[in-house]
Amino acid sequence: MKQKKAQKPKPRVGIYGLTGCAGDQLVLVHTEDHLLDLFGAADIRSFVMASSNPEEGELDVALVEGSVSTEEEREHLKDIRKRAKILVAIGNCAVVGGVQAMYAGDGSFEQRLKKVYGDIEFVTPPIEALPVDMVVDVDYYLPGCPVSQSQVIALLGRLLHGFSPEAFPHPVCHECKLNENVCLLVQKKFCLGPVTMAGCGAVCPSHGLPCVGCWGPNEDGNFKQIFELLRSFGMSLDDITRRVRNFGGRKIIEHIKEQVKEVQE
Amino acid sequence: MSKLTEIRVEPLARVEGNGGILVTIEKDKVTDVQVRILEGPRLFETLVVGKTPEEDLNIVPRICAICNLSHKYAALRALEKAVGVQIPQVTQEYRQLMHHGEMIESHSLHLYFLALPDFFGYDNAVQMAGEFGEVVTNALKLKKFGNRVMRMMGGRMIHGENPVLGGFGRLPDRNTLLDVRREAEELLPFVVRTIDIMADLEIPDHMERETQFLCCKPPHNGYDYYGDVLMISDGSEHPIEEYQSVIHEHVVSHSFAKRSRYNEEPFTVGAIARVLLLGDRLEGRAREAYDKLVNERWHRNPLYNNHAQAIEMLFSLEDMIRTIDRILEMEPQDIAKPTRQSGTGTGGVEAPRGTLIHHYKIENGVTVEADIITPTAMFLDDVEAFIWKGSETLLARNDLDDIELNLEMIARAFDPCISCSAHLVTVVFK
Numbered sequence: 001m002k003q004k005k006a007q008k009p010k011p012r013v014g015i016y017g018l019t020g021c022a023g024d025q026l027v028l029v030h031t032e033d034h035l036l037d038l039f040g041a042a043d044i045r046s047f048v049m050a051s052s053n054p055e056e057g058e059l060d061v062a063l064v065e066g067s068v069s070t071e072e073e074r075e076h077l078k079d080i081r082k083r084a085k086i087l088v089a090i091g092n093c094a095v096v097g098g099v100q101a102m103y104a105g106d107g108s109f110e111q112r113l114k115k116v117y118g119d120i121e122f123v124t125p126p127i128e129a130l131p132v133d134m135v136v137d138v139d140y141y142l143p144g145c146p147v148s149q150s151q152v153i154a155l156l157g158r159l160l161h162g163f164s165p166e167a168f169p170h171p172v173c174h175e176c177k178l179n180e181n182v183c184l185l186v187q188k189k190f191c192l193g194p195v196t197m198a199g200c201g202a203v204c205p206s207h208g209l210p211c212v213g214c215w216g217p218n219e220d221g222n223f224k225q226i227f228e229l230l231r232s233f234g235m236s237l238d239d240i241t242r243r244v245r246n247f248g249g250r251k252i253i254e255h256i257k258e259q260v261k262e263v264q265e
Numbered sequence: 266m267s268k269l270t271e272i273r274v275e276p277l278a279r280v281e282g283n284g285g286i287l288v289t290i291e292k293d294k295v296t297d298v299q300v301r302i303l304e305g306p307r308l309f310e311t312l313v314v315g316k317t318p319e320e321d322l323n324i325v326p327r328i329c330a331i332c333n334l335s336h337k338y339a340a341l342r343a344l345e346k347a348v349g350v351q352i353p354q355v356t357q358e359y360r361q362l363m364h365h366g367e368m369i370e371s372h373s374l375h376l377y378f379l380a381l382p383d384f385f386g387y388d389n390a391v392q393m394a395g396e397f398g399e400v401v402t403n404a405l406k407l408k409k410f411g412n413r414v415m416r417m418m419g420g421r422m423i424h425g426e427n428p429v430l431g432g433f434g435r436l437p438d439r440n441t442l443l444d445v446r447r448e449a450e451e452l453l454p455f456v457v458r459t460i461d462i463m464a465d466l467e468i469p470d471h472m473e474r475e476t477q478f479l480c481c482k483p484p485h486n487g488y489d490y491y492g493d494v495l496m497i498s499d500g501s502e503h504p505i506e507e508y509q510s511v512i513h514e515h516v517v518s519h520s521f522a523k524r525s526r527y528n529e530e531p532f533t534v535g536a537i538a539r540v541l542l543l544g545d546r547l548e549g550r551a552r553e554a555y556d557k558l559v560n561e562r563w564h565r566n567p568l569y570n571n572h573a574q575a576i577e578m579l580f581s582l583e584d585m586i587r588t589i590d591r592i593l594e595m596e597p598q599d600i601a602k603p604t605r606q607s608g609t610g611t612g613g614v615e616a617p618r619g620t621l622i623h624h625y626k627i628e629n630g631v632t633v634e635a636d637i638i639t640p641t642a643m644f645l646d647d648v649e650a651f652i653w654k655g656s657e658t659l660l661a662r663n664d665l666d667d668i669e670l671n672l673e674m675i676a677r678a679f680d681p682c683i684s685c686s687a688h689l690v691t692v693v694f695k
Contacts, residue, residue, distance in 0.1 A: 017304075019304050019307060021333070022329070022330050022331070023330030023333070026330045026423060027423065029378070030408070032408060035405070036391060039391045052389065069304070069305020070304075070521075072303060073304075073305060099327050113308065115310075116308050117306065120516050120517075120518055122303075122521065123301070123518055126305055126306050126521070146423045149422075200421070203420055204434075207420050207426070207435040209426050212323045214323070214424065242316070
């Protein structure tokens with residue numbers, strides 16, 4: 001008797017957006033060459049940006065974009081975590097908190113909220129942007145602003161086949177060198193490439209423009225050195241600190257404690 | 266049906282429980298309509314205070330991925346006025362090209378992938394591919410082309426930093442421009458065919474009511490997506506600097522996106538507003554499409570925004586070709602520099618989903634004040650008003666089988682910016 005080959009069920013995937021620009025989900029929608037394959041290879045249970053009628057049950061993989069910026073989002077994220085075997089934070093807002101977290105911890109949130117909205121009580125209380133891992137455990141991080149198309153497809157490909165994603169711990173300089181660009185820092189121009197996560201293909205330096213750090217801090221970055229170098233170009237500590245924080249979210253603070261302290265003094 | 270009934274269309278803001286349309290019906294009467302936008306606040310206007318104009322330009326496009334270049338463009342127009350940057354004509358042409366790329370990207374995504382599946386009874390475009398394979402394949406090509414132009418001018422597909430104060434970091438070479446021009450010509454017949462598809466759609470009338478329309482008036486006699494004058498369907502025109510006295514913003518507790526009124530009443534912005542206010546300026550195939558599709562119901566029915574987007578995709582493809590032809594005759598120019606350190610500027614562009622206004626005050630090279638009004642914040646009140654009217658009519662007709670889908674389609678037709686608001690999905694009766 002011929003044995004029937006058991007059909008392996010397709011991995012169940014949910015793709016979610018909290019507070020952000022939706023750019024990381026849009027990167028997936030814009031993978032024209034892979035979009036139909038993706039819907040074929042995975043059982044996309046929930047991807048409300050692209051499809052109606054989501055099913056909110058158990059998931060093999062959940063991708064979460066955006067920061068946690070309301071109490072309702074905090075509860076929603078906890079629910080996703082409960083249902084998902086693997087949870088991946090995708091994009092700068094989910095990984096570090098995003099631009100909306102650039103002033104995190106300085107105590108200005110309430111005042112800024114009031115400045116924009118006045119005195120009003122919303123149906124869900126707003127909170128100052130939190131990265132996803134300040135609310136739930138995160139299995140993998142995919143930085144980006146937005147994430148790179150090739151990296152997100154590679155990550156999904158590996159996860160869908162039961163493998164771990166490959167780490168890419170390089171700074172922007174790594175990709176900048178591969179593009180054979182002339183180093184902006186060597187020309188004594190501002191650039192945050194050495195302390196910023198790569199994966200973008202060093203796109204800004206390749207256009208003759210400085211890296212503004214939009215993929216967030218590189219864990220291995222030598223922050224002390226970049227501050228010293230930029231100061232030697234005549235930039236003020238204030239100026240450097242402000243620029244480093246633009247896309248550093250809540251995670252940058254641990255890297256630049258001394259500098260922030262010096263600015264405050 | 267005498268008890269209190271709630272109709273919830275959720276999730277409106279992309280996640281269940283995180284928003285949605287809430288219609289309350291009491292004793293056969295609609296008593297409340299809320300389009301709930303509960304994605305958290307990001308406070309962009311406060312984020313840029315203390316920053317240089319260059320940093321503003323890095324930060325503000327992050328408001329929205331789909332129309333990031335419209336935000337960049339509006340911010341550029343405002344900041345260049347503030348610090349006295351005069352851009353050369355060739356730079357304006359390149360910006361035009363960039364903007365057309367975004368129109369095609371955004372309109373094709375919305376029309377074929379978000380709106381059309383509703384009309385044909387599918388959950389998404391991938392499902393639709395079975396019956397309409399050729400349309401979906403070509404729509405993917407068209408969207409990819411829009412993305413290509415955004416990448417070419419923006420530096421990357423989303424959040425590119427290539428457009429800078431006074432110019433661009435890097436410009437495309439002649440062969441790339443010629444290739445884009447060729448591709449635009451190749452895509453024209455598919456968009457012309459789309460006009461026929463739109464002409465054949467049956468458009469429900471349950472939500473029809475009079476409204477007001479607003480858009481930027483171009484600085485020339487043609488159709489366009491920018492300008493320093495706000496043009497309104499009551500015939501009035503206002504300098505963009507006076508936007509705060511024209512558009513009155515207010516805050517509601519069920520939405521982190523603000524709301525707006527003109528003359529105390531809701532209004533519509535977007536492709537339908539532009540085609541109604543500027544459509545007689547169209548030429549070529551876009552003009553033929555205009556003559557074929559526009560009728561007097563457009564003034565009362567927002568579902569025709571889908572049709573208006575189809576017309577604009579034709580205009581953008583045709584105008585892209587004209588723009589490239591002009592660029593090929595021009596010499597590249599250096600990046601224009603600021604002539605002052607302090608000043609105030611207001612910039613208006615038409616984002617794919619409507620009028621977008623950025624306003625900045627710069628003192629000694631530092632931003633001291635910023636104000637941004639997004640198209641979604643302008644039209645949300647009108648979305649609620651049309652949903653109210655639609656609910657009433659459907660109740661009166663006892664036509665309740667697809668009431669959620671019908672109401673969802675109204676909101677979707679406005680093409681609310683996915684990040685500043687909405688995408689709608691599940692329907693739950695309570």
